[in-house]
Amino acid sequence: MNSEFAIATHALVYVSHVGRCVSSEELAENICTNPARVRKVMARLVPAGLVESRAGAVGGYCPTAGLDARTLADVADALGTRLVSASWSSGDVDRECQVSSGMGALMQGVYDDLDALCRRRLAQTTVGDVVRELFSGRGAAAKGAAAGRDD
């Protein structure tokens, strides 16, 4: 997948942690990318209510009330991020052969299925979980919300 999901998650975690409005420049510095890219990503989180954006001198991206409780699935949905996908499709739908004509759509279905599965998993981890995980000392990730689960 592209990096938008990582940028958005990183930014939300940062904003949630510091608990104040943060400019795209400060976020870019922390994430290690450029401010324009941050703004491009963050702008799509606003309609989803994940952050508030404020123009002007003391503006930036500000934490919303329920931010900590929002899940990583909310982030992925807001961005339309595809967790599992393929840019390439095999076969040719116009071919007589059912294998050649059918495999493209079939594999697409497999990817859709896996993507939905991942999305359900991400729905179990909140922004708050990530913040706590980050400051718990342990290096392992996403265990907080997924602990005890094996599927």
Next chain:
Amino acid sequence: MNSEFAIATHALVYVSHVGRCVSSEELAENICTNPARVRKVMARLVPAGLVESRAGAVGGYCPTAGLDARTLADVADALGTRLVSASWSSGDVDRECQVSSGMGALMQGVYDDLDALCRRRLAQTTVGDVVRELFSGRGAAAKGAAAGRDD
């Protein structure tokens, strides 16, 4: 992910369906790619016992005894395919800030978790399932093996 997984699956389904040795040229024609690429992918399925390769005039890639029962997870494993991954990592491990220094590894952990989840799902679909799905008339994919499951 890259297209190797799709090419390999398509090729195995084709070989399984026709039930005889198939040359890289015939596979490439059906998959819609070039023979060299097919050979490059197929060569890595041989050590995993997913197909047999034979040089010479009547050679090609031949179905093995248990091919139909092998799962898509076997294919992914043979190729080292990563279902969920990101080429980009946010933050900087050398930074003082725990958010900046920790987010990269944390997200990597999330991706590892999702990837393992997908792998377990693929372990529930066999090459034979795909062949049957392809000739069942229904367009939806991977439902045969995943029917009734919702997680």
Next chain:
DNA sequence: CTATCTGTAATCTGCATAATTACAGATAAG
């Protein structure tokens, strides 16, 4: 009114992926 910030578009650059070409080695047929 001005400084600062977001939203967004346009362009450039670099990298990953796939196509193409080529050839050495293996194998079956005659």
Next chain:
DNA sequence: CTTATCTGTAATTATGCAGATTACAGATAG
């Protein structure tokens, strides 16, 4: 033994996409 056919693999080229960079209009607080 010779030949035709096929795999395995490397080298090169082409292409598309992701991310960086630059620029600027619009909004807002002081």
